[in-house]
Amino acid sequence: MKLLKIAVAAATGLALLGGTALADDKPVVGLIMKSLANEFFQNMMVGAEEHQKRRGDYELKAVGMQNETDFESQINAVENFITQGVDAIVVAPADSRAMVRPLKKAMEAGIVVVNFDVALDEEAKKQQGVELAFVGPDNRGGAKLAGDALGKKLGEGGNVVIIEGNPGADNATQRRLGFEDSVAEYKLDLLDSRTAHWETEEANQVFATMLTAHPDIQGVMAANDSMAIGVVKALESAGRTDIEVVGFDNIPAVGPMIEDGRMLATVDQFGTDMAANAIDMALDVVSTGEQLQGWVKTPIELVTAK
Amino acid sequence: MTTETLSETAAAAPKFSIRTVLHNAGIGLALLALIVFFSLFTEHFLTPNNITNILTQITINLVLAVGMTFVILIGGIDLSVGSVMAFAAVVAGKAITLPGFGPAEAIALAVVAATLTGVFCGFLNGAISAYWSLPSFIITLGMLNIARGAALQVSEAQTIYSFPFAFEEFGSAMIYGVPVVFLVALVLVFIAWFVLNFTVFGRLIYGIGNNEEAVRLAGHSVARYKIAAFTICGLTAGIAAVVYMARLNISSPIAGIGFELNAIAAVIIGGTSLSGGRGSVIGTLLGAFIIGVLANGLILIGLSDFMRQMITGVVIIVAVILDYYRAKYAAK
Amino acid sequence: MAAASLAAAPAAAPDRAFLTVEGLKKHFGGVKALDGVSFSLDEGEVHALVGENGAGKSTLIKILSGVFPYDAGQIVLAGEAYRPLSPHDAKDHGVQVVHQEFNLLEHLTIAENISIEQLPKNSFGLLDRKEMNRRARKALDAIGLTDVDVTAPVRSLGIAHRQLVEIARALQSKSRILILDEPTATLTERETKRLFDIVAGIKADGVTVVFVSHHLDEVFAICDRVTVFRNGKTIATDLISETTPEGVVQRMVGRKLAAEQEEHPDRHALGESALRLENLVTAANPGSTGVSLDLRYGEIVGISGLVGAGRTEILRGIFGIDPPQSGKIFRDGAEVRFKGPRDAIAAGIGFVTEDRKDEGLILGMPIAANISLANMGSVSRSGLLKLAEETRQAVASAARLTLKYGRTSDPASSLSGGNQQKVVLAKWLARNPKVLLLDEPTRGVDVGAKAEIYAILKDLAREGVALLVVSSEMPELMTLADRILVLAEHEIQGEVKRPDFSEENILKLAYGQTPGAGENDK
Structure with missing residues (x-):
C-alpha cells in the first residue's frame, strides 16, 4: 500500500509540474477530489470539467485519490498547489481533521480555500485557529x-x-x-x-x-x-x-x-454540480475578495416516483 | 519381504480411516460446533430461509476459493481475484448491455466475456510469475491494481445495470430451497476435487507444492502447471463475476474489494498449507462454510459490526493454530 | 593414517562412565523407535554407534540433544539425572551435535553462522564484525579449512564444506560430549582424514566423542568402543580392539553378510556406445577443454574426484539441467541437444540425484506417487490416474528392490534413508532407462541396503543398461565400476582401469596432477 501511495504522489506531482509551465492571466483553481473510483465523485469531476469548458475564464487542475481513506495524497496535493501558487483550492476533504493543517498553510500563503462536500471538523478548526466556510449539502x-x-x-x-x-x-x-x-x-x-x-x-x-x-x-x-x-x-x-x-x-x-x-x-444532492458550484464561489472570492461565511448549503432534493 | 508387500492392500483399509478422519474432521467438527452454537442461541439460524441465505452468501467466496486452492497448493497466492472479478463483471456487463442481441445471446456473450476476462488475467499472473520466477505475491498485487483500474476505466466508474430478466431469474432460482448458483459452486468443488485426486495434473499440482525441483527433474514442465493453476484461479474469478451479476443484476467496478482475503481465509481455514503441497478442496468447502456461518450467525445473535470483525479474525488465527497441531499429530 | 594410533589407545576403563543410558524407550504413535537402549560413555573416549538406518541411532541422538523427550528409562550425565528440555538445555549441559541435516542459515556468512550462538559485541554493544571474522577464521583454520573465505555466504559452499563448517561451529562452544551424526557421509577421503585429525585433537582435550557412521573402516580407525543398534535396541558394546568389522556387521544385520561385495563382478560383453560427451562445458563446469567420455551399454563407469571438482555438474549437464555452453552430447551415436530434463528422459536417460530431500523425493507424498513421478504415462490414461495400476506397479518395484515399507500410500518420509534411496531408484527404473546417471547412490545408506543397491546396479548393467556413477567413496566405485574417471578442476585427469584399481592410483590423479589447486596437503 505504501508503494501505491508513493506512486500516486509521484503521478500527482508530475501532473502538476506539467501545469505550471502555462503562463496565463486566468486564475488557476486547484480541485482536490476524493476517490474517483466512486461513481459519485467521478460524475462530479466530469461536471467540473464541463463547467470549466463552459466558463472558460479559469484554469482547472484536478487531483483525485486512490481510495476513500487515502488522505495522504490529498495532503500532498495541497502542498503541491501551494508550491505552484494557485489562486484557489477547492477541496472535498477525505478526512475532516487531517486536512485542517495543510489547508491553513494554503490560506496563510494567500490562497482562497473553499471546502465542499464534507465539512472540516469544527473542533479542529478552532484548535488551529482557522476560519473557513463550508459549501455543501446537508x-x-x-x-x-x-x-x-x-x-x-x-x-x-x-x-x-x-x-x-x-x-x-x-x-x-x-x-x-x-x-x-x-x-x-x-x-x-x-x-x-x-x-x-x-x-x-x-x-x-x-x-x-x-x-x-x-x-x-x-x-x-x-x-x-x-x-x-x-x-x-x-x-x-x-x-x-x-x-x-x-x-x-x-x-x-x-x-x-x-x-x-x-x-x-x-x-x-446534485453531485454533478457540486464541485462546479464550489468553483464558482471560489472564483467570486478571488475577484471580489469577499469571504464566504458559515455554511453555504447546496440544494438537496427528495426523489420519488412521479 | 513378499509377505510384507502382499499384506499391504489388506492393511490399507483400517489405518486409512483413523488418520484421515481426524485430519479432515477437525475442520468439520469446528463447523458443526458453530452450527450447534448458533442453533441454540439464535431463533432463526436453522430456519429453511436462513439456510438458503447462507448458501447464497457463501457462493461467491466458495467459487473464488476453489480457484485459490489450486494456487495455494502450488505454493503461490493470488491477491487479484477480487479485482479480476470486478473487471470480468464490468466487461461482461458491457457485453450484456450491447444493443442488438436477444436475451439468450446477450447472456451467453456475457458469460463468455466474464470467463475469458478471468482466464486472461489469471494466465498473465501465472505466465509472468513462472517465466521470471517471481513471487506470485507481488505479481498478483500488481494485477490487483491493474484489474481494478481496468474495471473503472471500462465502466467509467459507473454501475452498469438493467440486464435481461432471464439472467436475474437464474441468479435467484432455487431447487428445493437450494440456490442454483450454490449448486454451480458445488459442481466446481466436485470438479476440482476430482481433478486434484484423480488426474496427473492434480498429482503434479501437489508434487510441485511439495518439491518443485523433484517434479522438474522427473521431466515435467513446472512452469506449465503453475500457469495452469493461476489460469484456473482466474477462471473461477470470471465465474464468480457471472454469479455476482446474476444475483445483484448490476456490474459494479468497485465490487469484490477484499474478496481475495476471504477466499484465502477459506482455503487456509480449510487446512490447506500456505506453503503449498498439502490440503484439499473439500477443506476449502468447509472453510467457506465456516466463514459464511460465522458472518450470518453473528448478525443473528445481534453482535455489533466491530465485534463481528474481531471474532472473524480470531477464528482465522485459531483455525491455523489448530491446523498446526493437526499437521504435527499427522506427522507422528 | 594418522588416526590409526587412536584405535591402538587403551580402551577406557568401566569406572570412568560419564554418561549412562539405561533401558531407554521412545515411541511415536504406535511405532517403537527405541525399545530398550542401554550403553555408557566414558570420559574422553571415541564411541561409535552403528546399526542399519532405522535402528534407532538418530532417535537416540535427538533425545540426547533435547529434541525429543523420552518415554521410559533413565539417563545419567556426570552423576546427575539428565532429561534435556530443549536443544538449548542440552547445549548448556555440554552436549553438542553435528547433525546429518544441516542447520546452517544459508544467506548468512560463514562467520555469522559459526558465531551465531554467541555473537561478539564491541564496546558500543554493536556486532563486532572483525572479532567475529577472526574467531571464524580461527575455527576454520583449526579444522584445516584455510582456503575458505569466512565472509562468503553459506549458500556458496558445497555440501562437504557445509558439513565442516557445522563441525567448526560445534567446536566453538564448550562441549563435554560431541555427537557427530554421519559426519563423513559427504566427505571425500582427504576431508575425512582431516576430520579424524580433528577428532583426535578433541579427544586429547578430554571431550567424549560419539561417532555415528556407516563406514566400519572409519569406526575401526578412530573409535575406542562400538555399540551396535538393531530394531530400536542396543545389541552389544564391544571394545574395538577385541572385535572385527566382520563381527560388527554380523551383529548389525543379525546374519552373515553375503558375498555381495565380491571383488569382481562377473564379466559380460559391453555393447555399443550409449552416451558420448565431446568437450562438454557448462556454466557450472567451466573447464577449458571440457569433459569427454564414452559410456557403453552394459558398462558401469565411475567418476571420482574431490568435492568441487565438478562431478555432479557433469551429470547435470548431461541431463539438461545446466545447459551446455559448448561441446557435444551423443546418444546412440547421434548428436542430441536436451533443453531440459524432459528431453533427456525422453532419450532414455535417468538421473538418481545426490540430494534425496531436495531433488530426488517428494517426502510428504506417498511412496507410490514417488515411484510413478517420472513415469506418469504408464499409470494414467488421457490424463486420468489409474490408481490401482499405480499401486500395483509400486508394489512390484518395491518387491524387486526389496523395499522395507508399510504401505505404498505411506509418505516417503516414513522410510529409512536406504529405503528412500531405493524409492528414488524405483522411480527411474519404472521408465526402464537405457542410461542411468547416479550421484552418490548410497549416501547415508546403511551397510545392508548398500550391498543390495550394488547388486541392483550390477544387475542393471548385466541387462545392458549404461551406468555413470559419481561417488566420493572409493571402495564403492572400486566395487561397482568397470573403469573410473578421475576428475579435478572440472576436467578429467585420467582413467583407472579395473586391474589398476587402488585408492592410491585414484588419489594420484585427483591431487597429483593439479598443482595450485588451492588445497595444501598437511
Whole structure:
C-alpha cells in the first residue's frame, strides 16, 4: 500500500509540474477530489470539467485519490498547489481533521480555500485557529428527508433498519444521524443498524441476514444507492414486496427501481454540480475578495416516483 | 519381504480411516460446533430461509476459493481475484448491455466475456510469475491494481445495470430451497476435487507444492502447471463475476474489494498449507462454510459490526493454530 | 593414517562412565523407535554407534540433544539425572551435535553462522564484525579449512564444506560430549582424514566423542568402543580392539553378510556406445577443454574426484539441467541437444540425484506417487490416474528392490534413508532407462541396503543398461565400476582401469596432477 501511495504522489506531482509551465492571466483553481473510483465523485469531476469548458475564464487542475481513506495524497496535493501558487483550492476533504493543517498553510500563503462536500471538523478548526466556510449539502438533512419519507409511509411504530456506510467516514456518520433523526421524529422502531461499507454485495448479504433475524422489518434506510440495490435484491430473493427501501445519491441504476416501486425514495444532492458550484464561489472570492461565511448549503432534493 | 508387500492392500483399509478422519474432521467438527452454537442461541439460524441465505452468501467466496486452492497448493497466492472479478463483471456487463442481441445471446456473450476476462488475467499472473520466477505475491498485487483500474476505466466508474430478466431469474432460482448458483459452486468443488485426486495434473499440482525441483527433474514442465493453476484461479474469478451479476443484476467496478482475503481465509481455514503441497478442496468447502456461518450467525445473535470483525479474525488465527497441531499429530 | 594410533589407545576403563543410558524407550504413535537402549560413555573416549538406518541411532541422538523427550528409562550425565528440555538445555549441559541435516542459515556468512550462538559485541554493544571474522577464521583454520573465505555466504559452499563448517561451529562452544551424526557421509577421503585429525585433537582435550557412521573402516580407525543398534535396541558394546568389522556387521544385520561385495563382478560383453560427451562445458563446469567420455551399454563407469571438482555438474549437464555452453552430447551415436530434463528422459536417460530431500523425493507424498513421478504415462490414461495400476506397479518395484515399507500410500518420509534411496531408484527404473546417471547412490545408506543397491546396479548393467556413477567413496566405485574417471578442476585427469584399481592410483590423479589447486596437503 505504501508503494501505491508513493506512486500516486509521484503521478500527482508530475501532473502538476506539467501545469505550471502555462503562463496565463486566468486564475488557476486547484480541485482536490476524493476517490474517483466512486461513481459519485467521478460524475462530479466530469461536471467540473464541463463547467470549466463552459466558463472558460479559469484554469482547472484536478487531483483525485486512490481510495476513500487515502488522505495522504490529498495532503500532498495541497502542498503541491501551494508550491505552484494557485489562486484557489477547492477541496472535498477525505478526512475532516487531517486536512485542517495543510489547508491553513494554503490560506496563510494567500490562497482562497473553499471546502465542499464534507465539512472540516469544527473542533479542529478552532484548535488551529482557522476560519473557513463550508459549501455543501446537508448530508444529515438529506438523510432525514429520505427517512421522513419512510416515516410518513410507515407511520408511528414502523420497524426499520439502517444500512450504514464506512464506519468513521463523515458522510456515513451524518447520514446515519439523519436517519436517526427521522426515527426519533416519527417514533419508528429501529431494530438494527449495520455497515455494508457502501457495497452492493455486502449490503445484500448483511440485509438478507438481518431480515432473517427480524422478519418484521417494514422499512430500510440505506446510506447510499449501491447498498439500496443490494437490499432490493435481497428482498426479491426473499419474495418480500411489503418492505420499503430508501437510499441516497440518486445514481442512474436506481431510476427504474423508484419508477416501479421497488424503492420508495432516494436523495439527490446534485453531485454533478457540486464541485462546479464550489468553483464558482471560489472564483467570486478571488475577484471580489469577499469571504464566504458559515455554511453555504447546496440544494438537496427528495426523489420519488412521479 | 513378499509377505510384507502382499499384506499391504489388506492393511490399507483400517489405518486409512483413523488418520484421515481426524485430519479432515477437525475442520468439520469446528463447523458443526458453530452450527450447534448458533442453533441454540439464535431463533432463526436453522430456519429453511436462513439456510438458503447462507448458501447464497457463501457462493461467491466458495467459487473464488476453489480457484485459490489450486494456487495455494502450488505454493503461490493470488491477491487479484477480487479485482479480476470486478473487471470480468464490468466487461461482461458491457457485453450484456450491447444493443442488438436477444436475451439468450446477450447472456451467453456475457458469460463468455466474464470467463475469458478471468482466464486472461489469471494466465498473465501465472505466465509472468513462472517465466521470471517471481513471487506470485507481488505479481498478483500488481494485477490487483491493474484489474481494478481496468474495471473503472471500462465502466467509467459507473454501475452498469438493467440486464435481461432471464439472467436475474437464474441468479435467484432455487431447487428445493437450494440456490442454483450454490449448486454451480458445488459442481466446481466436485470438479476440482476430482481433478486434484484423480488426474496427473492434480498429482503434479501437489508434487510441485511439495518439491518443485523433484517434479522438474522427473521431466515435467513446472512452469506449465503453475500457469495452469493461476489460469484456473482466474477462471473461477470470471465465474464468480457471472454469479455476482446474476444475483445483484448490476456490474459494479468497485465490487469484490477484499474478496481475495476471504477466499484465502477459506482455503487456509480449510487446512490447506500456505506453503503449498498439502490440503484439499473439500477443506476449502468447509472453510467457506465456516466463514459464511460465522458472518450470518453473528448478525443473528445481534453482535455489533466491530465485534463481528474481531471474532472473524480470531477464528482465522485459531483455525491455523489448530491446523498446526493437526499437521504435527499427522506427522507422528 | 594418522588416526590409526587412536584405535591402538587403551580402551577406557568401566569406572570412568560419564554418561549412562539405561533401558531407554521412545515411541511415536504406535511405532517403537527405541525399545530398550542401554550403553555408557566414558570420559574422553571415541564411541561409535552403528546399526542399519532405522535402528534407532538418530532417535537416540535427538533425545540426547533435547529434541525429543523420552518415554521410559533413565539417563545419567556426570552423576546427575539428565532429561534435556530443549536443544538449548542440552547445549548448556555440554552436549553438542553435528547433525546429518544441516542447520546452517544459508544467506548468512560463514562467520555469522559459526558465531551465531554467541555473537561478539564491541564496546558500543554493536556486532563486532572483525572479532567475529577472526574467531571464524580461527575455527576454520583449526579444522584445516584455510582456503575458505569466512565472509562468503553459506549458500556458496558445497555440501562437504557445509558439513565442516557445522563441525567448526560445534567446536566453538564448550562441549563435554560431541555427537557427530554421519559426519563423513559427504566427505571425500582427504576431508575425512582431516576430520579424524580433528577428532583426535578433541579427544586429547578430554571431550567424549560419539561417532555415528556407516563406514566400519572409519569406526575401526578412530573409535575406542562400538555399540551396535538393531530394531530400536542396543545389541552389544564391544571394545574395538577385541572385535572385527566382520563381527560388527554380523551383529548389525543379525546374519552373515553375503558375498555381495565380491571383488569382481562377473564379466559380460559391453555393447555399443550409449552416451558420448565431446568437450562438454557448462556454466557450472567451466573447464577449458571440457569433459569427454564414452559410456557403453552394459558398462558401469565411475567418476571420482574431490568435492568441487565438478562431478555432479557433469551429470547435470548431461541431463539438461545446466545447459551446455559448448561441446557435444551423443546418444546412440547421434548428436542430441536436451533443453531440459524432459528431453533427456525422453532419450532414455535417468538421473538418481545426490540430494534425496531436495531433488530426488517428494517426502510428504506417498511412496507410490514417488515411484510413478517420472513415469506418469504408464499409470494414467488421457490424463486420468489409474490408481490401482499405480499401486500395483509400486508394489512390484518395491518387491524387486526389496523395499522395507508399510504401505505404498505411506509418505516417503516414513522410510529409512536406504529405503528412500531405493524409492528414488524405483522411480527411474519404472521408465526402464537405457542410461542411468547416479550421484552418490548410497549416501547415508546403511551397510545392508548398500550391498543390495550394488547388486541392483550390477544387475542393471548385466541387462545392458549404461551406468555413470559419481561417488566420493572409493571402495564403492572400486566395487561397482568397470573403469573410473578421475576428475579435478572440472576436467578429467585420467582413467583407472579395473586391474589398476587402488585408492592410491585414484588419489594420484585427483591431487597429483593439479598443482595450485588451492588445497595444501598437511
